[in-house]
Amino acid sequence: LEDGNVRYLSIGEFAERTRLSPKALRLYDESGLLVPARVDDRSGYRYYGEEQIDRARLVASLRRLDVPLATVATIVDLSPVDAAAAIARWWETVEARTAERRELAAYLQASLRGEVHNVYDIQTRQMPARTVATINRRVDLAGIDAFFNESFGRLRGLGAGLEGIAGCPYLVFYGEVSEDSDGPVELARPVSDEAAAVIADEAGIDRIDEPAHDEVFIRLPARDMSWPAMQPAYEALGAWVATSGRSPSAHIRQVLIADQRTADPDTLVCDLSVPLG
Amino acid sequence: LEDGNVRYLSIGEFAERTRLSPKALRLYDESGLLVPARVDDRSGYRYYGEEQIDRARLVASLRRLDVPLATVATIVDLSPVDAAAAIARWWETVEARTAERRELAAYLQASLRGEVHNVYDIQTRQMPARTVATINRRVDLAGIDAFFNESFGRLRGLGAGLEGIAGCPYLVFYGEVSEDSDGPVELARPVSDEAAAVIADEAGIDRIDEPAHDEVFIRLPARDMSWPAMQPAYEALGAWVATSGRSPSAHIRQVLIADQRTADPDTLVCDLSVPLG
């Protein structure tokens, strides 16, 4: 407690009033998030003003919510109403993540208790040589829906008036898609020879000439298209490939044979498939 | 892929089959959580058996749930049914923590939007000198209920037949009580002179002679006794003390003037109080 017309709080007093630790306060000083109103030149003692208490308490609350410091720094500089909105948005992402983990926890328990009993019909088929139009992008959870909508539209329009489409579209997830991991994701669609001719002109659309090949696949109902419900199907295919002596010639695909969004749970909507070399 | 009668998987193949990274697998090898079936002497190459896949997948799933490695290590060595139960227990603690954070997020938003409008009646009173029996313990969230039940019982029994109780009991939280932080917590009860005489014989019960003093307090209804609903009351008392020129002579207390559990929301159940020096 010092004076110079106004009252200052030492770091210890300020820590008590704000439920922050002195160590955290020193960090926030260094990073500029919460700089003491005054710092003694010779001793280095930090002195905080009472008007800094509210900001510090907001920081403390946000840290208790596990908001990362970088985000805290942006939030505390917003107007109160905007800060409230930012907190609401951030908390929604937490709830989304928690919902996913809740699913996984429940699935794991069911699985360990032997209540998951998936017997898959693993089939193989011969695929003819064909030309495929693909769109590749790195997208995270926030961008995945927009990517699908836009890309489906572009691939659909590709063969307009040309009977351009020559098979079901498929998705490839080359990497995990979550808030902090962004694919890459590929959307692909077989196209007719006439449509293939125009691909070169389209920016962002690649052309792949797939040779004839075999593929293994499992046909899944809409019910099994969520996560982690798909997991055992992935594992079953992986095990089949590993023990078959065949080697995969491309990444595993989700071939979309019907619209998931309008299908009832028992409708078969997707072939999970692995091309074989 | 090697042979020696059985098939082995290289670290890369094993990583793909289990959705763990090679780096994580090397860590789990070092820590003993997941040791490769075979390690080549000269090259140091790790080779995993197919029978290790299930364990590795369980590890991967648990890590996706953010179960710490130490806990993972105990869970994967349990029987499947026990592991399921352990996961259920662990997930419950996650849900409890999330519920608390959800409350705080909602409170923060309401507060920033100006929807929290607590006006407290801050009062002072003179307390006479008195003798207090206290029980101190370090307890975390898991132990707090048991501590209260046991300690209330002991303090109640203390003056049996002696008109031993001479005032409302109070709680002091010297440190935060959560899953990973354990108090210390104190339960205290003023006792009569006759009861005070027997305290020395009771293990774990301390006697404190409180001098006469003033105290500031805010009387709270049951509705405000949850967290973070109590927070503004704490802050208001802290601000009062800081600006009053008085200094606190002891830690802030929750004086229990009625039973919270049976009270309706408007009933006044607690004096949040600070003794003054």
Added chain:
DNA sequence: TTGCTCCTCACGTCACGTGAGGTGGC
């Protein structure tokens, strides 16, 4: 003058990710 508070390094925590620099296997 004695404690108490404050100061600045510096290292530990947790579970990996990410190169650097080098060797082994098909």
Added chain:
DNA sequence: TTGCTCCTCACGTCACGTGAGGTGGC
């Protein structure tokens, strides 16, 4: 023989907690 995979350090990440060793303030 050429890539590709694998190896072992070693450092970075994130937000502090926890001493060590020393000085300032009432």
